Amino acid sequence: MKRIVYALLATVSGLVLLFSYRTSLPEDAAVAAPLNANRTDATRVTPAPASPSAGTSSTTTTPGGSSSSSSSGATSSTTTTSKSGLTDGTFTGSAVNTRYGAVQVQITVSGGVITDVQTPAYPDHSSRDRQINQDALPQLISETLSAQSAQIDMVSGATYTSTGYLDSLQSAIDQASA
Numbered sequence: 001m002k003r004i005v006y007a008l009l010a011t012v013s014g015l016v017l018l019f020s021y022r023t024s025l026p027e028d029a030a031v032a033a034p035l036n037a038n039r040t041d042a043t044r045v046t047p048a049p050a051s052p053s054a055g056t057s058s059t060t061t062t063p064g065g066s067s068s069s070s071s072s073g074a075t076s077s078t079t080t081t082s083k084s085g086l087t088d089g090t091f092t093g094s095a096v097n098t099r100y101g102a103v104q105v106q107i108t109v110s111g112g113v114i115t116d117v118q119t120p121a122y123p124d125h126s127s128r129d130r131q132i133n134q135d136a137l138p139q140l141i142s143e144t145l146s147a148q149s150a151q152i153d154m155v156s157g158a159t160y161t162s163t164g165y166l167d168s169l170q171s172a173i174d175q176a177s178a
Contacts, residue, residue, distance in 0.1 A: 086112045086176045093172035095121055096164040100129055103164030107144075107172045114148050117141045117169075122161060132158045140165050149173065 086109045095104040101123030108116035119137050123129040136158035143152035150170040154162035 086114070086173070087178070088112070089176070091172040091175040092120065093168035093170070093175070096167040096171075098123065098160040098164040100160055101125055103161055103168055105165055105168040105172050107169070107176065109176050114145060114173075117144050119165070122165075133161055136161050137165075144169060 088109050088111065090106060090108045092106040093104060095102040102121045103123070104119065104121035106118040106120055107114050108118075119141070122133050122137060124133065136155040139155050140152065140162065144150075146152075150166055150173055152166070154166070
């Protein structure tokens with residue numbers, strides 16, 4: 001009987017400790033502040049406006065010689081479409097708001113292949129944000145260049161950044177596919 005009581009008390013104590021452990025910031029600290037426009041890194045700049053009135057128009061010429069015009073709310077530059085379906089140029093995905101700040105991805109396509117990936121915006125409001133993204137973003141970029149798509153694994157411990165990155169990356173790839 002004594003063993004049963006001790007086992008029950010140990011289980012209850014374990015559950016109390018487990019559920020009382022704080023795993024995230026309080027709600028008021030999690031509200032994202034506006035992105036800082038005075039960035040010093042080349043990889044971080046203020047995101048381009050995503051409103052339709054701020055869009056750019058472009059003309060795409062396919063290998064068959066036909067042309068099509070398109071207008072987009074995000075910044076893009078196009079030249080030709082390759083057999084892979086991606087148009088050469090630079091495409092900026094939409095800024096995706098996460099719990100800790102906006103994430104935005106910019107891809108450069110050359111010869112129908114994603115050759116460069118930049119992250120113009122990502123959460124960096126606290127030292128913890130910077131620490132997480134210092135590790136997560138290079139992994140996400142590397143996997144993007146390897147997979148040549150948005151079908152990549154999320155980074156453990158950077159769930160919000162990974163989700164925002166994947167959504168913005170898909171937005172940029174959709175622009176390159178149009």
